Amino acid sequence: MQAFPPRRTTSTITSLELRGITKRFPGVIANDTVNLSVHGGEIHALLGENGAGKSTLMKILYGLYQPDAGEVRINDQPVTISSPQDAIARGIGMIHQHFMLVPSLTVAENIALGLRSSRGLRLDLDRVSAEVQRLAELYGLRVDPKASIWQLSVGEQQRVEILKALYRGAELLVLDEPTAVITPQEVDDLFAMLRQMRTEGRALIFISHKLREVIALSDRVSVLRDGRLVGTFATAGKSRSDLARLMVGREVVAARADNSHPTEHAGSVALELHGISAQSDRNTPALHGVTLQVRAGEILGLAGVSGNGQRELAEVIAGLRPTSAGTIKLAGKELMGNPAERANAGISYIPEERMRDGAVLEFSVAENLILRNHTEAPFARGPLLDRSAVDQAGRDLIQRFNIKTPGPHTPLKSLSGGNIQKVIMARELSREPAVLVAAQPTRGVDIGATAAIHQLLIELRQRGGAILLISEDLDEILALADRIAVIHAGNIAAILPHAEATPERLGLLMAGVASEVT
Amino acid sequence: MEQLFTLTTLTGILHSTIRLATPYLFASLGETISQRSGVLNLGVEGQMLMGAFAAFFVVVTTGSLLGGVVAAIFVGALLGLLMALVSVSFRAEQGISGIGMYLLGLGLSSLLFRLTLGSVQSVRGFAELALPGLSSIPVLGPALFKHSLLVYVAFALVPLVAYLLNRTTWGLNIRAVGDNPQAADTLGVPVIAIRYATVTVGGAMAAMGGASLSISAVNIFQENMTGGIGFIAVALVYFGGWRPVGVMLGILLFSLVSALQIWLQLVGIGIPSDLAVMLPYILTIIALALAPQRTGQPAALTRPFNRGMV
Numbered sequence: 001m002q003a004f005p006p007r008r009t010t011s012t013i014t015s016l017e018l019r020g021i022t023k024r025f026p027g028v029i030a031n032d033t034v035n036l037s038v039h040g041g042e043i044h045a046l047l048g049e050n051g052a053g054k055s056t057l058m059k060i061l062y063g064l065y066q067p068d069a070g071e072v073r074i075n076d077q078p079v080t081i082s083s084p085q086d087a088i089a090r091g092i093g094m095i096h097q098h099f100m101l102v103p104s105l106t107v108a109e110n111i112a113l114g115l116r117s118s119r120g121l122r123l124d125l126d127r128v129s130a131e132v133q134r135l136a137e138l139y140g141l142r143v144d145p146k147a148s149i150w151q152l153s154v155g156e157q158q159r160v161e162i163l164k165a166l167y168r169g170a171e172l173l174v175l176d177e178p179t180a181v182i183t184p185q186e187v188d189d190l191f192a193m194l195r196q197m198r199t200e201g202r203a204l205i206f207i208s209h210k211l212r213e214v215i216a217l218s219d220r221v222s223v224l225r226d227g228r229l230v231g232t233f234a235t236a237g238k239s240r241s242d243l244a245r246l247m248v249g250r251e252v253v254a255a256r257a258d259n260s261h262p263t264e265h266a267g268s269v270a271l272e273l274h275g276i277s278a279q280s281d282r283n284t285p286a287l288h289g290v291t292l293q294v295r296a297g298e299i300l301g302l303a304g305v306s307g308n309g310q311r312e313l314a315e316v317i318a319g320l321r322p323t324s325a326g327t328i329k330l331a332g333k334e335l336m337g338n339p340a341e342r343a344n345a346g347i348s349y350i351p352e353e354r355m356r357d358g359a360v361l362e363f364s365v366a367e368n369l370i371l372r373n374h375t376e377a378p379f380a381r382g383p384l385l386d387r388s389a390v391d392q393a394g395r396d397l398i399q400r401f402n403i404k405t406p407g408p409h410t411p412l413k414s415l416s417g418g419n420i421q422k423v424i425m426a427r428e429l430s431r432e433p434a435v436l437v438a439a440q441p442t443r444g445v446d447i448g449a450t451a452a453i454h455q456l457l458i459e460l461r462q463r464g465g466a467i468l469l470i471s472e473d474l475d476e477i478l479a480l481a482d483r484i485a486v487i488h489a490g491n492i493a494a495i496l497p498h499a500e501a502t503p504e505r506l507g508l509l510m511a512g513v514a515s516e517v518t
Numbered sequence: 519m520e521q522l523f524t525l526t527t528l529t530g531i532l533h534s535t536i537r538l539a540t541p542y543l544f545a546s547l548g549e550t551i552s553q554r555s556g557v558l559n560l561g562v563e564g565q566m567l568m569g570a571f572a573a574f575f576v577v578v579t580t581g582s583l584l585g586g587v588v589a590a591i592f593v594g595a596l597l598g599l600l601m602a603l604v605s606v607s608f609r610a611e612q613g614i615s616g617i618g619m620y621l622l623g624l625g626l627s628s629l630l631f632r633l634t635l636g637s638v639q640s641v642r643g644f645a646e647l648a649l650p651g652l653s654s655i656p657v658l659g660p661a662l663f664k665h666s667l668l669v670y671v672a673f674a675l676v677p678l679v680a681y682l683l684n685r686t687t688w689g690l691n692i693r694a695v696g697d698n699p700q701a702a703d704t705l706g707v708p709v710i711a712i713r714y715a716t717v718t719v720g721g722a723m724a725a726m727g728g729a730s731l732s733i734s735a736v737n738i739f740q741e742n743m744t745g746g747i748g749f750i751a752v753a754l755v756y757f758g759g760w761r762p763v764g765v766m767l768g769i770l771l772f773s774l775v776s777a778l779q780i781w782l783q784l785v786g787i788g789i790p791s792d793l794a795v796m797l798p799y800i801l802t803i804i805a806l807a808l809a810p811q812r813t814g815q816p817a818a819l820t821r822p823f824n825r826g827m828v
Contacts, residue, residue, distance in 0.1 A: 084703060094704065100698070100700060102693070104693070104697050105697070109694075110694075110701075112687075112690065113694050113701075113705050114707045115687075115705075117687050122685060122687075123690060164705070
């Protein structure tokens with residue numbers, strides 16, 4: 001255990017070297033003889049697709065996994081890091097993608113956790129709070145030490161994570177996808193702080209798959225693909241397409257690039273929400289009188305920071321969550337009934353938690369593809385399932401939607417995340433829905449499948465479908481949506497045409513700073 | 519009818535309430551510590567029976583009350599360690615491993631009793647200890663301050679456990695491990711060691727609850743003498759919202775109804791005795807059903823910890 005209050009025991013980390021790191025899991029090699037070298041005063045980006053091995057490598061650095069081969073060297077000395085405790089003692093701090101905070105505890109308690117108290121067994125939270133306050137001012141990380149974590153916004157929770165590492169005297173900070181969940185303004189603040197730390201001589205490893213951010217922030221970039229290091233490059237002089245090619249291993253054709261925004265082609269109102277209110281799972285109000293319209297042949301993007309009512313809104317439309325007020329109309333007719341009835345009326349839904357709510361992982365690909373229609377001809381003959389009809393439909397859709405699977409009988413769970421999402425898209429789109437609600441359709445999906453999914457959404461719009469695209473990825477919203485609604489704290493803060501939506505303006509709306517509803 | 523309910527009766531009912539609460543306090547407070555770290559120990563009943571037997575056996579054979587207490591704590595800690603091995607290290611389903619612990623304690627205590635002592639006998643247990651001054655307060659004095667040592671110890675544990683959980687670094691570790699063990703692990707908190715410690719302490723406290731029956735309250739040992747106290751003790755942890763004071767209040771309510779029920783039977787009010795005996799249990803079920811929506815439940819309760827798996 002480290003002493004308290006923290007001494008700056010950890011001498012400066014001038015260099016960190018990972019040499020020949022190999023880590024195998026049953027059936028996969030997550031890291032294959034990876035070499036990485038990072039020095040103090042540098043922001044080093046670690047770039048790669050999901051499953052490329054970034055997180056595994058960092059978990060090894062932080063002592064959460066033990067490598068099967070290879071060594072870690074700090075300041076040219078080989079070190080063994082067998083637990084997070086070792087990592088902390090050596091001055092390594094980590095901001096995990098899924099925050100490692102205890103929601104029921106206060107900020108100060110979370111920071112004091114695992115440290116020795118100056119008063120022996122008794123907690124000394126006042127002293128922790130004072131030190132937290134000092135660090136917070138130094139780095140502009142405003143946060144109330146006495147607040148409980150569950151009361152904080154996601155951005156504030158991230159600040160607590162950073163404070164936790166700084167409090168422990170981190171000289172090398174690993175940030176795992178730190179921008180995934182915060183607003184553009186918060187990203188700016190974060191980047192400013194990281195640059196400040198760089199000038200102090202700290203080493204920073206920035207994990208991301210967002211090319212724009214890697215180029216904006218990092219000095220050097222190491223690219224991982226399929227568990228191997230493709231190379232380490234000076235960021236200056238690399239373009240986004242250079243990096244994308246290195247990351248994917250081939251040319252990537254982005255569907256979004258040639259997407260025009262023909263709002264004028266939009267047709268009649270397909271989906272209309274009026275004054276919708278609903279409760280969250282914890283029975284607290286989640287939506288406050290949401291009113292919006294989606295027209296046939298348009299994509300309405302719903303932007304917002306996670307947890308502002310997006311999930312509840314999608315579930316209300318799909319019929320999975322009761323409303324406490326308001327009406328929903330589909331093509332002018334009030335939409336009622338259970339999810340199956342709504343689906344038959346023309347609503348399709350791609351849920352955010354696709355593994356849990358969108359598919360049955362144990363079932364085969366073909367079975368998942370007919371899940372919506374299995375009680376109808378040609379799949380059902382009375383109470384019996386017609387296996388050959390199921391297989392036939394499965395093969396058709398696999399081919400039509402370019403799903404990479406050994407065959408229709410393969411269990412869904414053995415497919416990649418991107419292909420599982422394609423199965424769900426195929427099932428929902430093959431019904432030619434009048435309205436598609438797509439919640440975070442490309443989250444955690446590789447670049448290739450993301451492009452394919454975007455293409456499918458654009459094609460549906462071209463065919464006259466109305467699409468509500470819910471996404472926390474502003475780039476995705478800006479690339480696809482014809483109009484953009486911003487949700488904050490269960491209210492629609494504004495609805496902007498694409499031409500008027502800039503990241504800055506959307507960011508302010510997402511943060512609740514400005515409301516433009518008239 | 520008025521004559522039936524006198525001040526003496528009131529003193530008597532309150533005295534019974536305090537006495538009846540004692541085994542629950544030991545067991546529930548131990549279970550609170552264990553559950554706050556995320557481990558549900560459903561085997562409390564079995565650990566109580568083993569504690570009751572161990573204490574009774576040592577007092578019968580040596581006459582030493584201190585020896586009895588030490589024996590109960592030792593046996594309880596050992597069973598707690600076994601429970602931790604199964605639930606924490608082997609990551610067993612905690613509802614099932616608890617039932618196993620209960621059956622083990624029930625069977626083993628009965629078997630050992632028959633093999634060693636064989637017949638019902640009584641011991642000279644902890645004597646009543648009237649606190650000078652306090653016990654002469656009218657009505658309340660004799661009800662609250664004329665009890666055996668273990669009763670005072672049980673009540674003293676309430677603020678002690680509350681202080682441990684809320685004001686110490688150990689308590690912070692326990693609460694963190696029960697809510698988000700992954701987060702605690704990344705800060706170097708030894709998750710497994712802490713869970714071992716809490717389940718072991720919980721076992722020792724459950725065994726003390728058993729001993730408070732066999733060498734303090736009734737001074738005999740009988741097969742299955744706890745008769746469900748250990749299970750009610752687990753329910754009362756939920757009822758008390760995982761907070762020591764809340765748990766104590768739940769226990770006092772439950773014990774008060776139990777004491778009233780005994781009094782009703784003694785004075786012979788026309789309620790069938792079977793129905794009267796059921797009263798406290800019915801009350802528990804109703805109270806649990808009406809209790810607020812499990813606020814305070816440790817988020818990782820019953821979830822085994824495995825480093826690196828989120």
